[in-house]
Amino acid sequence: MKTMNRRGWLAGLLLLGAATLLPACETDDGHDHDHGTTETFTVTAAFDEAAKVGKNTMTVTVKDSAGAAVSGAAVTVDPQMPMMGHGSIDTPVVTDNGDGTYKADPVTLQMSGKWVITVKASKGSGSGEATVDQTL
Ligand SMILES: [Cu+2]
Structure with missing residues (x-):
C-alpha cells in the first residue's frame, strides 16, 4: 500500500x-518554425548627395528574403579607409524611418582617398550586409 x-x-x-x-x-x-536558421536580408546603401570630404548622409534600405521592407532593424554604418587603416572620426547615428529605410548621419569622410563603408543590418534571425566603395 x-x-x-x-x-x-x-x-x-x-x-x-x-x-x-x-x-x-x-x-x-x-x-519560429525556422528555429536555428538565419534569413538573409538584402541591404543597400547610397549617399543622399554626391559624397564629399567632410560630413555626408546616407540612406540604407533593408529588405527581407521575400522583398518586404524591414523596419526596426539594428543598423550600423562603418566608414573605413582600408589602405590607411583608420576609420571615420565620427560614428554615424542611424535613425529608423519606419518604412524599411534608415538614415545615417553624419557619415564623415574626413580626407580624400578610398573609403569603404560597411553597412550591417540585423533583426531577429535575419541579417545582411553591404559595402559601398567611395573614392574622394
Ligand atoms: Cu585616410
Whole structure:
C-alpha cells in the first residue's frame, strides 16, 4: 500500500513536470518554425548627395528574403579607409524611418582617398550586409 502510494505520487510529479514543460515547447515551436536558421536580408546603401570630404548622409534600405521592407532593424554604418587603416572620426547615428529605410548621419569622410563603408543590418534571425566603395 505504501509503495503504491509512493509510485502514484511520483507518477503525478512526473506528469506535472511534463505538463509544465510541454507548453513552453509548443510556444517555442509555434513562434519560429525556422528555429536555428538565419534569413538573409538584402541591404543597400547610397549617399543622399554626391559624397564629399567632410560630413555626408546616407540612406540604407533593408529588405527581407521575400522583398518586404524591414523596419526596426539594428543598423550600423562603418566608414573605413582600408589602405590607411583608420576609420571615420565620427560614428554615424542611424535613425529608423519606419518604412524599411534608415538614415545615417553624419557619415564623415574626413580626407580624400578610398573609403569603404560597411553597412550591417540585423533583426531577429535575419541579417545582411553591404559595402559601398567611395573614392574622394
Ligand atoms: Cu585616410
